[in-house]
Amino acid sequence: MASAERPLSPHLQVYRPQWTSILSISHRATGVALVAGAVVLVWWLAAAAGSPEYYESFQGIAGSILGLLALFVWTLCLMYHLCNGLRHMMWDSGRWLELEQARKSGQHVVISAAVLTVVCWIAAFVAM
Amino acid sequence: MSLRSPLATARGLGSAKSGTHHWWLQRVTAIALVPLVIWFVISLIVHAGASYEEARAWIGSPLPGVILICLIIAAFHHAQLGLQVVIEDYIHAEPCKIAALLIVKGGAFFVGLLGVFSVARIAFGG
Numbered sequence: 001m002a003s004a005e006r007p008l009s010p011h012l013q014v015y016r017p018q019w020t021s022i023l024s025i026s027h028r029a030t031g032v033a034l035v036a037g038a039v040v041l042v043w044w045l046a047a048a049a050g051s052p053e054y055y056e057s058f059q060g061i062a063g064s065i066l067g068l069l070a071l072f073v074w075t076l077c078l079m080y081h082l083c084n085g086l087r088h089m090m091w092d093s094g095r096w097l098e099l100e101q102a103r104k105s106g107q108h109v110v111i112s113a114a115v116l117t118v119v120c121w122i123a124a125f126v127a128m
Numbered sequence: 129m130s131l132r133s134p135l136a137t138a139r140g141l142g143s144a145k146s147g148t149h150h151w152w153l154q155r156v157t158a159i160a161l162v163p164l165v166i167w168f169v170i171s172l173i174v175h176a177g178a179s180y181e182e183a184r185a186w187i188g189s190p191l192p193g194v195i196l197i198c199l200i201i202a203a204f205h206h207a208q209l210g211l212q213v214v215i216e217d218y219i220h221a222e223p224c225k226i227a228a229l230l231i232v233k234g235g236a237f238f239v240g241l242l243g244v245f246s247v248a249r250i251a252f253g254g
Binding site: 028031032034035038039041042045046048049052055056075078082085086088089092120123124125127128 | 210
């Protein structure tokens with residue numbers, strides 16, 4: 001690399017936040033968060049493949065306040081990444097590329113992700 | 129007008145020497161993950177509050193077991209492709225970048241394999 005002193009783009013201090021830019025970095029952030037969620041999924045499977053005691057301890061951690069909070073945040077991340085991923089597929093097919101469409105579809109993604117998350121959790125508690 | 133030689137154009141590998149392979153695989157795994165994730169979320173809701181035995185019976189039955197393995201493979205493949213781009217974007221010191229990439233690639237392979245092995249162990253009655 002040439003010089004570490006060179007300015008980075010975009011200048012985050014002067015860059016006005018917009019729907020498209022915020023949702024773009026959110027896609028990346030939720031993707032990284034979901035990696036942790038995928039590791040916990042494997043932890044759950046390994047616990048189920050292990051002993052009843054191991055499974056019990058996993059259930060205890062997952063069912064704690066912090067565990068449930070993490071699961072809720074992961075659900076939100078998953079729904080957002082899923083909905084926004086579908087938006088990305090539309091872009092890949094050459095659709096929704098106008099600024100106004102990108103903004104509108106982004107707002108729809110945020111609303112859909114929030115609604116789907118709440119619906120999933122209500123359904124889970126009803127099913128229990 | 130293109131500055132590429134006819135051979136380079138025909139190969140279509142570009143400056144990264146791998147063409148659209150990375151980009152394309154990220155899309156392929158993403159498309160696979162759409163139905164897999166929807167199935168998984170609905171299954172989790174249906175099995176909310178399941179006991180150890182109930183959870184094992186579900187994980188170990190043929191169709192859910194195979195779909196779970198598909199989900200694990202697609203998810204970890206997609207995850208390491210995505211993390212690779214994040215690392216390449218933000219880590220510029222070559223040794224750190226290579227170390228981070230090796231950790232992510234190896235870690236994704238290991239944890240993914242752990243998930244597949246766990247499903248198989250439950251299914252085959254370990």
